[in-house]
Amino acid sequence: SIKPFESMGLIHKIKKDKGEVLFYDQSRRASISGVRSAFKDLENFDVKGKVVALIGSISSVNENEWTEDYHKELAQLINKNSNITKLYTTGSNMEFTHDNLDNKELLILHSDNYEKLYQYISSDLKEGDLLLVMGYMRLHLERFSKMVLDNKNSNSFDNEIFNSLRISLASPWTIRAPFFAASNSLLLMLINFTFLFWNAVFDDVVKSLY
Numbered sequence: 001s002i003k004p005f006e007s008m009g010l011i012h013k014i015k016k017d018k019g020e021v022l023f024y025d026q027s028r029r030a031s032i033s034g035v036r037s038a039f040k041d042l043e044n045f046d047v048k049g050k051v052v053a054l055i056g057s058i059s060s061v062n063e064n065e066w067t068e069d070y071h072k073e074l075a076q077l078i079n080k081n082s083n084i085t086k087l088y089t090t091g092s093n094m095e096f097t098h099d100n101l102d103n104k105e106l107l108i109l110h111s112d113n114y115e116k117l118y119q120y121i122s123s124d125l126k127e128g129d130l131l132l133v134m135g136y137m138r139l140h141l142e143r144f145s146k147m148v149l150d151n152k153n154s155n156s157f158d159n160e161i162f163n164s165l166r167i168s169l170a171s172p173w174t175i176r177a178p179f180f181a182a183s184n185s186l187l188l189m190l191i192n193f194t195f196l197f198w199n200a201v202f203d204d205v206v207k208s209l210y
Helices: 034-046 065-080 095-099 115-126 143-150 159-163 176-210
Strands: 010-016 018-028 051-056 085-088 107-110 131-136
Touching: 010 143, 018 034, 018 143, 034 065, 034 131, 034 143, 051 065, 051 115, 065 095, 085 115, 095 159, 115 143
Parallel strands: 018 131, 051 085, 051 131, 085 107
Antiparallel strands: 010 018
């Protein structure tokens, strides 16, 4: 059965190599107060490896003084938190964050393609690392989090495993195996065929009326 997933402030353990990766899921939390709180949380984690962060926009509002100031503050929070060694970003207005980073080499990739981000991040993470995902609710970063959680018990973050799955970003639900992906494709073909058939029947009926 399909169940909605939770994605605010949860901590998950993800298998990686012979160890684990900690996944701090804040994928629907990006008010400036929430961001400040999340960065304070990072200071309390006992991380053996590095901290990898995927951070989205604080707001989807078009560029103005408010969004510029808050995204600049986000850069300052990243600058002060030396634990973040690999930064990935997504969403609008993030150029204000990029431009105000003390260490520009922290930024690995900015993209709105979650599959691409997943592949990069999965390759970057090693056992003992911590992954933080955080962003404005309308970015739907919970879809990225779902990719991570769907693989958490199968030595996730292996690209071979990722490539064997069919990820549908048009929906918050993930098709979990090639069998179901194939079944889904057959269903779409059947729907398309049915549509074409009845469309032809309709055309014939209309032509008979003239």
